[in-house]
Amino acid sequence: MNHLDTLEREAMHIMLEVAGQFAQPALLFSGGKDSIVLAHIASKLFRPSVIPFPLLHIDTGHNFPEALFFRDAYSAGLGARLIVRYVSDSIEKHGLSEPQGKFPSRNGLQSYTLLDAIEEFGFDACIGGARRDEEKARAKERIFSVRDEFGTWDPKNQRPELWNIYNGHIARGQNMRVFPISNWTELDVWHYIRREGIELPSIYFAHEREVIRLGNRWMATNRFIQPEAGDTVLRKKVRYRTVGDMTCTAAVESEATTLDAVIAEIQASTISERGETRIDDQISEAAMEDRKKNGYF
Amino acid sequence: MDILRFLTAGSVDDGKSTLIGRLLYDRRQIFSDQLELLRRQSKARDGSELDLALLTDGLRAERAQGITIDVAYKYFSTPKRKFIIADAPGHVQYTRNMVTAASTAQAVIFLIDARKGVIEQTRRHLYIAAMMGIRHFIFAINKMDLVGYSEAVYQSICLQCRQAVEGAQGPVPLLIPVAALPGDLVTGPSANMPWYHGPSILQALEELPVVQDIPPGETCFHVQYVNRPQSANLHDFRGYMGSLLSGEIIVGQQVQVFPSQQVARVKSIRMEGVARERTLGTGIYTIELEEELDITRGDYLLRSEESGEGNTEFTAQLCWFSEKAGRAGMKVKLQQNSMLTRAVITGILHSVNLDDYSHNAAPEQINLNDLVSVRIRTQQPMPRGEDSNTASLKQAILIDEVSNQTIAAVLID
Ligand SMILES: Nc1nc2c(ncn2[C@@H]2O[C@H](COP(=O)(O)OP(=O)(O)O)[C@@H](O)[C@H]2O)c(=O)[nH]1
Numbered sequence: 001m002n003h004l005d006t007l008e009r010e011a012m013h014i015m016l017e018v019a020g021q022f023a024q025p026a027l028l029f030s031g032g033k034d035s036i037v038l039a040h041i042a043s044k045l046f047r048p049s050v051i052p053f054p055l056l057h058i059d060t061g062h063n064f065p066e067a068l069f070f071r072d073a074y075s076a077g078l079g080a081r082l083i084v085r086y087v088s089d090s091i092e093k094h095g096l097s098e099p100q101g102k103f104p105s106r107n108g109l110q111s112y113t114l115l116d117a118i119e120e121f122g123f124d125a126c127i128g129g130a131r132r133d134e135e136k137a138r139a140k141e142r143i144f145s146v147r148d149e150f151g152t153w154d155p156k157n158q159r160p161e162l163w164n165i166y167n168g169h170i171a172r173g174q175n176m177r178v179f180p181i182s183n184w185t186e187l188d189v190w191h192y193i194r195r196e197g198i199e200l201p202s203i204y205f206a207h208e209r210e211v212i213r214l215g216n217r218w219m220a221t222n223r224f225i226q227p228e229a230g231d232t233v234l235r236k237k238v239r240y241r242t243v244g245d246m247t248c249t250a251a252v253e254s255e256a257t258t259l260d261a262v263i264a265e266i267q268a269s270t271i272s273e274r275g276e277t278r279i280d281d282q283i284s285e286a287a288m289e290d291r292k293k294n295g296y297f
Numbered sequence: 298m299d300i301l302r303f304l305t306a307g308s309v310d311d312g313k314s315t316l317i318g319r320l321l322y323d324r325r326q327i328f329s330d331q332l333e334l335l336r337r338q339s340k341a342r343d344g345s346e347l348d349l350a351l352l353t354d355g356l357r358a359e360r361a362q363g364i365t366i367d368v369a370y371k372y373f374s375t376p377k378r379k380f381i382i383a384d385a386p387g388h389v390q391y392t393r394n395m396v397t398a399a400s401t402a403q404a405v406i407f408l409i410d411a412r413k414g415v416i417e418q419t420r421r422h423l424y425i426a427a428m429m430g431i432r433h434f435i436f437a438i439n440k441m442d443l444v445g446y447s448e449a450v451y452q453s454i455c456l457q458c459r460q461a462v463e464g465a466q467g468p469v470p471l472l473i474p475v476a477a478l479p480g481d482l483v484t485g486p487s488a489n490m491p492w493y494h495g496p497s498i499l500q501a502l503e504e505l506p507v508v509q510d511i512p513p514g515e516t517c518f519h520v521q522y523v524n525r526p527q528s529a530n531l532h533d534f535r536g537y538m539g540s541l542l543s544g545e546i547i548v549g550q551q552v553q554v555f556p557s558q559q560v561a562r563v564k565s566i567r568m569e570g571v572a573r574e575r576t577l578g579t580g581i582y583t584i585e586l587e588e589e590l591d592i593t594r595g596d597y598l599l600r601s602e603e604s605g606e607g608n609t610e611f612t613a614q615l616c617w618f619s620e621k622a623g624r625a626g627m628k629v630k631l632q633q634n635s636m637l638t639r640a641v642i643t644g645i646l647h648s649v650n651l652d653d654y655s656h657n658a659a660p661e662q663i664n665l666n667d668l669v670s671v672r673i674r675t676q677q678p679m680p681r682g683e684d685s686n687t688a689s690l691k692q693a694i695l696i697d698e699v700s701n702q703t704i705a706a707v708l709i710d
Contacts, residue, residue: 020522047570049526169701
């Protein structure tokens with residue numbers, strides 16, 4: 001059996017276990033490629049009916065407009081219920097302080113909004129598109145991962161996962177995070193997108209943008225990121241390899257306007273997905289691990 | 298391109314991490330920014346140039362202690378295959394980690410230090426791998442550079458390995474001399490060992506046959522989710538969604554629901570929304586039945602003539618994962634596929650001494666990392682797995698009723 005079939009089937013099995021074991025699951029959907037793949041798999045799996053749980057997006061207010069546009073169009077096309085909750089509301093509600101600096105990332109604040117949404121809707125499981133190949137701390141994450149009521153992850157207290165049996169038992173207040181595409185690599189995701197003919201937001205393909213240089217990466221200027229004295233502002237042909245927030249996702253110089261060309265470029269790349277695109281992971285080696293413990297998805 | 302899942306087993310310092318690092322490095326599956334980080338870490342730790350072993354060390358606590366204590370997964374691929382490596386090292390938690398990693402592996406690489414040969418630990422790992430039913434055993438007889446790449450050393454270790462595998466009742470092993478650090482016979486040939494004519498580690502991994510198709514035999518489908526959209530266009534739709542574990546289902550045939558023993562006729566079969574006359578191999582299907590029956594998650598659909606009343610009492614081997622000791626009389630939940638039932642450990646028959654495979658009769662309690670044979674009684678009957686080809690009917694987990702933790706792996710006899 002082809003590796004993509006095996007991976008797809010594993011993801012479907014996991015989603016079916018979520019549908020079977022939880023009363024109120026949600027699928028986290030951002031309009032990024034990994035969550036699009038999740039939604040695509042779910043929609044295939046449950047045909048002829050629609051996905052029996054809602055899609056949930058935590059909108060930081062810093063999202064790319066192209067991704068938001070895609071998010072709305074794609075979920076409407078699936079006939080799925082889309083719930084959007086806003087980080088700006090959490091900032092107000094909890095009196096949080098806005099991130100400052102040249103690249104004011106709201107990444108760390110997302111967890112508040114997610115926890116609020118979990119409470120508001122009583123979600124007992126949230127399906128996410130994290131992959132183990134993304135980062136070292138992720139390599140040990142379980143497929144079913146228990147979070148306490150503060151959203152914290154305890155790497156020392158993970159349940160062993162045997163065969164394809166998933167233990168979804170949780171106590172009141174706890175919440176399960178579920179990662180059906182844990183065993184996919186970045187290239188698996190791209191190959192699957194090509195095989196299935198899945199549409200993507202336009203920013204995954206090369207387009208022209210005004211950018212400033214950040215080390216060996218390019219940050220697009222926008223209403224959050226303004227050039228400062230000493231910055232070189234250029235127009236460049238770029239694409240995005242991941243789609244996070246505008247404030248912390250770097251673009252990649254590219255000529256690839258088709259899926260085949262994008263895959264060819266990624267195949268030839270010597271830099272990892274996160275290394276090339278996420279400026280917030282670079283702070284410390286254990287950055288991701290710390291953010292995960294604190295409830296970052 | 299298909300997928301092979303394997304795990305590595307060895308005691309500390311046999312070179313497991315180095316071997317995995319070497320496979321990834323030689324296959325260019327380490328990105329330059331990750332390499333840069335490794336170089337910095339290697340320097341900071343012991344001033345070395347590049348310690349490939351650091352690649353598989355994931356979490357901060359472990360880095361601080363300098364040991365790995367959990368299962369980590371790594372990925373690489375060649376044009377022939379995608380590989381998923383389960384890396385399960387560690388000291389105290391070792392049995393638990395290895396059982397977990399082995400449960401999804403089709404092959405295992407045992408690391409042997411050529412200077413030491415087969416040691417006590419190797420026998421423990423062999424027993425677990427054989428118990429978990431892994432089909433392919435590969436020995437990486439490592440650090441050949443430290444024994445002068447000697448064929449005689451290799452041959453004498455091969456003899457030890459074969460004997461040890463026989464003792465553990467494992468499959469015929471592949472025995473490969475390697476030097477993971479300099480890279481001999483990991484991904485390519487070795488000029489240092491011209492006397493060896495077999496495959497390198499990578500070649501062996503690429504060529505292992507993997508059985509992925511559905512076991513023939515009795516129809517066994519387990520219901521994971523009952524899909525009742527109750528939408529306008531699918532008002533009366535009631536689809537039983539789940540996985541076909543063995544055999545096949547054909548539209549119009551009768552199936553028996555387990556455990557209720559009700560009988561129904563198959564009305565439709567769908568895969569990803571597409572209707573079909575019969576199932577085609579393993580996979581997830583949505584099945585509608587003509588009759589309206591009370592079928593819930595955890596039920597099985599079996600071929601009607603073959604299903605029986607099932608078992609509520611059986612013996613099984615357990616690997617204990619919990620710090621809380623197990624005792625006879627302990628009440629637990631048991632999950633097999635999607636079926637969940639209450640259960641009680643009615644008796645502890647013996648525990649296995651992993652050093653010499655001897656049995657200790659009737660121990661008082663079951664401790665963390667113990668392998669024991671027990672008697673279990675379940676509230677709901679379980680489908681009989683004894684003479685079935687369906688491996689998953691022999692596999693289950695125990696869940697603590699209070700903490701919800703997974704406390705044991707169960708292999709039903
Ligand atoms: N000379 C030599 N040293 C090796 C070889 N493989 C591993 N080592 C060294 O043995 C030590 C332990 O290796 P490591 O991969 O960390 O072992 P692990 O504990 O099994 O993961 C390290 O210092 C390695 O550099 C080899 O083939 N030859």
